[in-house]
Amino acid sequence: MNRKILDLAIPNIISNITVPLLGLVDMALMGHLGSAIYIGAISLGGVIFNFLYWMFAFLRMGTSGFTAQATGRKDRNESELILGRSFVLALFFGVLLIILQVPIEWISFRILGGSEEVKQLASQYFFIRIWAAPATIGLYSLTGWFIGMQNARIPMTVAIIINIANIIFSVFFVFVLGMKSAGVALGTVLSQYMGLLLSLWFIHKKFGSPFSHLSRKQILDVKALRIFMQVNRDIFIRTLCIIGVFTFFTSKSAGMNDTILAVNSLLLQFLMFFSFFMDGFAYAGEALAGKYFGAGSKSKLKKVSQLLFLWGISLGIVFSLIYFFAGNQIVAFLTDQTSIRDAARPFIWWTALIPVTGFAAFIWDGIYIGATASTGMRNSMLAATFFLFIPTFLLFQHSLGNNALWLAMILFLFGRGLFQTFLAQRAIFSRMA
Structure with missing residues (x-):
């Protein structure tokens, strides 16, 4: 079974690791422009898009869980219906974000802080990158389906x-x-649409044309959509x-x-790098779950x-040691500004605890998603947020x-894993005969 885990995990690690590397490159590009305002601008802009896109992460997670269960039952028709429903919803939400871009920008910058210079640059970044919304959310749906179909190599390639x-x-x-x-934002838009088209081509090549024999009535079946959305609500x-x-943190x-x-934007890259690695x-x-x-x-x-937990604790120890001994060198790579390096030094040791x-929260997330145990995921997150982080x-x-x-x-990170551990028996295993 370790072989099955690695066959799925390694391609996902390779694909996920390119995401934080991209974030590191963006930070490094901005970190060498001579002012902290550029780092702050893409950080604020990134927070807005994290908020917007993470809201629709349920499309990837729910699609993955439902598709994997259909695969376990050997129900190919159901897996294709899940893809159709998920992708239609993804395109709808993506277009909706473009339509609402002006009020979204206005509200976002009334909530977030930062100097006027930073907010002006971040606003420019926002109005360019928002046009990638249909592609980005569409890729959530397609990636979730590939994973549920036990295929990690196509998402890795894309x-x-x-x-x-x-x-x-971005460099150009x-x-x-x-x-x-603004160049970083435009680079993101172009690359996202390239990835969407490539994913659709892979579906056609590897799995035929699943959309061709699915009727609109099947895809938009109200009862099926209600079940899909009930799980994804949590x-x-x-x-x-x-x-x-x-x-809140930013x-x-x-x-x-x-x-x-x-x-803090630079040091959060330590968390992002680890989280994307663990997400593999x-x-x-x-x-598999x-x-x-x-x-x-x-x-x-x-x-x-x-x-999975044996892999999680092992990797957690390795990454903590790397961050503890090489934290200053990583910060030095991200920026050549001495003032920022000096200001970061008193806080670097926190990254070694991440x-x-x-690790447990990330491993449990995968298991809970596979079992579509969405209520337990929701309750664990609420507890960690309102009983630990904010207080x-x-x-x-x-x-x-x-x-x-x-x-x-x-x-917050530790609490999520702890609460999920306590809830696992009732949320997952007791639901099986």
């Missing part, structure tokens, strides 16, 4: 091509055309909590000063869960300053 193209476009627009933060709430935590950072905003195993958990849950094999589900305290910051913000933000984040 992700690599997207991110290489994005880096090439920023340094050749002098577009600065995932949506869970995702809103994550968005809220990271938005907003409070911006409220301190531009330097702290830049520092979480995605493997989605595919969903397959065994759909097939009704409790023994195999328990076995794969145990093996992997060992957060910790409010209690220590005046005495600890920026350290209070990082303490709250570490407790």
Whole structure:
């Protein structure tokens, strides 16, 4: 079973690892333009799009879980119907975001802090990148379906091509055309549509034309859509909590000063890098847990869960050691500005706690998604957000300053995994015969 885990995890790790690398490249591009405002601009812009897109992450997660269960039951027709429903919803939501871009921008920058210079650049970034919405959300749907079909290599190929193209476009627009933060946004738009078209081509080549024999009545079946959305409602709430935590974190950072905003934005890349790496195993958990849950094999589900946790704790220890001993060197790579490097130094040690305290949450997320145990995911996230993250910051913000933000984040990560562990038996295993 370890072989099955690695066959799914390794391609997902390779594809996921290109995402934080892209974030690192964007930060490095902005970090070498001579001012912290450029880092702050794409950080604020990134927060807005994280909020917008993460709201629709349920399309990837729900699609993955339902498709994996259909695969476990060997029901190919149902898996294709899930793809059709998910993709139609993705395109609808993407177009809706473009239509609502002006009020979204207005509300976003009334909520977020930052200097006027930073917000002006971030606004320019926003109005360019928003045009990628249909492609980005559409890719969530297609990626979830590939994972549910136990195919991790196609998403890996697409992700690599997207991110290489994005880096090439961004470097060209920023340094050749002098577009600065706007160039990073335009590079993202072009690469996302390239990835969407490539994914559709892979579906046609590998799986035929699943859309061709599906009627509109089948895809838009009200009862089926209601079931799909009921499960995804809980995932949506869970995702809103994550968005809220990271938005709160960035907003409070911006409220301190531009330097702290830049520092925390850089240090969050440590968390993002680890999370995308761990998601490789979480995605493997989605595919295999969903397959065994759909097939009704409790023994195999328990076995794969145990093996995933062994991988999780091992990787958590490795990453914590890397961050502890090489944290300063990583920050130095991200920016050549001495003032930001110096300001980051007192807070780097927090990054070494991220992997060992957060690995369980990522592994459980994959297992819960595969079993479509959305209620347990939602309740765990609500508890970690409102009983740990927010109270910790409010209690220590005046005495600890920026350290209070990082303490709250570490407790949030640890709490998620802890609560999911307590709920797992009832949420997942007791639902199986």
